[in-house]
Amino acid sequence: MQALYAQLLVGLINGSFYALLSLGLAVIFGMLNIINFAHGALYMMGAFVAYFLLNLGGINYWWALLIAPVIVGIFGMILERTMLQWLAGLDHLYGLLLTFGIALIVQGVFQNYFGSSGLPYSIPDQLKGGVNLGFMFLPIYRGWVVIFSLVVCLATWFLIEKTQLGAYLRAATENPTLVRAFGINVPRMITLTYGLGVGLAALAGVLSAPINQVRPLMGADLIIVVFAVVVIGGMGSIMGSIITGFALGVIEGLTKYFYPEASNTVVFVLMVVVLLVKPTGLTGRAA
């Protein structure tokens, strides 16, 4: 029983990465209608920026949490301005292929310069060590990841669903012409939204840098799972992607305990089941 609690908690930790990443994807898909396959590469860039900040600029983890998403976000906005915006009216497939290509190029460049085995990034001193919860030893850093990402997820949800700015955004997705008629600069808003989604990916990258290796392929390994999370949760649903992210982390954690060999396929089995039963995803509405 104790082991079960521990696995549930570990699942939540992984779930927080899934949630942060799928949230970014959901924001981008919901607002821009782009299936952002470059998300994994941008997540990886977040981790690398944190590494460079520390090793070249002496800038610590806490600043990296702020600076890395901004830098990668700006990179994302440049991508949107120079490439993605031209695909606005076209089929989803074009955006998917373009972003997939971008992901391969970015990963290739990083792999060329940094190899494949990765670079070390250590846990900030303030978050080192752990607490004994009785049923498990919880590293403080992992606890921090869960709480921090939960806060970020909810804040993003609040921003988009409950504020004036979010209302503009949602309106602009529904009917860009009409919103533009009200004097709102829709293209700029879309660029900023893409930057926000990308920033979330980079933030997840910084969070994961001390846990996993900072490796060029760290995003490629993760992104497929995250896409499955988004599909299960329902494309474009903000709350859906947060909840499914955490839930799937837990389910995966339990699989690792009961039948570890299946732990990297269980998410896809669920995806197939969900698609068969409810093709729009758990929280998605029919288009």
Add this chain to the structure above:
Amino acid sequence: MKNTISALLLGTAIALSVASIASADDKVVKIGVLSDQSGLYADLAGPGSTLAAQMAIEDSGLKAKGWTIDLISGDHQNKPDIGTTIARQWFDVDKVDTVVDVPNSGVALAVNNVVKEKNGVYINSGAATSDLTNAQCSPNTVHWTYDTYMLAHATGQALVKAGGDTWFFLTADYAFGAALERDTTAVVTANGGKVVGGVKHPLNTADFSSFLLQAQASKAKIIGLANAGGDTTNSIKQAAEFGIVKGGQKLAALLLFLTDVKAIGLETAQGLNFTETFYWDLNDNTRAFSKRFSARMKNSAPPTMVQAGVYAGLMHYFKALEALGGNPHDGAKVVAKMKTIPTDDPLFGKGEVEANGRVTHDAYLFEVKKPSESKGPWDFYKLVGTVPGNQAFTPLDKSTCALLKK
């Protein structure tokens, strides 16, 4: 008429001489480096193995003696089907004589069958499975550098003797992990230890926390990591996070490469015990080679033991070719010749290619240095002990290789 007859005779003579050239030994060799060029083993083998092969060709001096040696490389992406497809194409279309490196035991075993079928030469350096020279041994295969038997015996035995008598395994769920766990379990139980549990994880796993918690709950004194590359570095890094070593359990990195230590960082890796057969800073010869090697590597990395094995294996192969006086394009014949010549190279020292294809050379027990002890960017290891070549690998009387039962 006379002219026609003489032309015919001349033509026949030319045809005959061409035919005799084709059937006799020529001095043309084509080598294919089949490796993981972009995945989790790319740093410990990959492009560095190709460079090592290139250096072996240059250092052999065969080109000056009229030999033509071509080198190509391929990326098996850690997939056995891709590996065998490339190997087949190399033999059938590109007329490759020799396949070298091939990390990833799953791919290595699959390619082993292709090379045997095509009667090529297979110099494996990157793969760990001891099956290559046991149940699946082949007259076309030479296995350099290391294997699971050696790792299990050197590291496993040392740890059990130091009091680590209960073990829990984290095992990569494919041929290599299974072989390493099997061979280590044999050593542990033979030395009076006990295996209390284990968990098999998928290859290329990012998060090990669930598995580490199970290992922690098992209360085993030693957590044996029967995995490699990125899987090992993530396990070690996350084990530190979960306080496993501080809690009194010890990690046994059964297979750890120089590039892995670099990726983990000395801060976390310090104190780990493991076994390798080559280290760049071992002696003057290894330092000299490593200096030349890293000068040509993109990130100035010194060679790993796998890359060193590619170099040494090819050097020995060239010696055999030279002794044969030409390339017979008959893999089994060349490998048989390789077995008759004792190995002696600057990187691995003296040894021999045994009848089952296993190359024996010394193995070294290392400990990862503390950050304060490290004097340079790749100064990572302290030599703790040496296992002589004739004790490090499977004794021939215990080998299950069919080649030995004649």
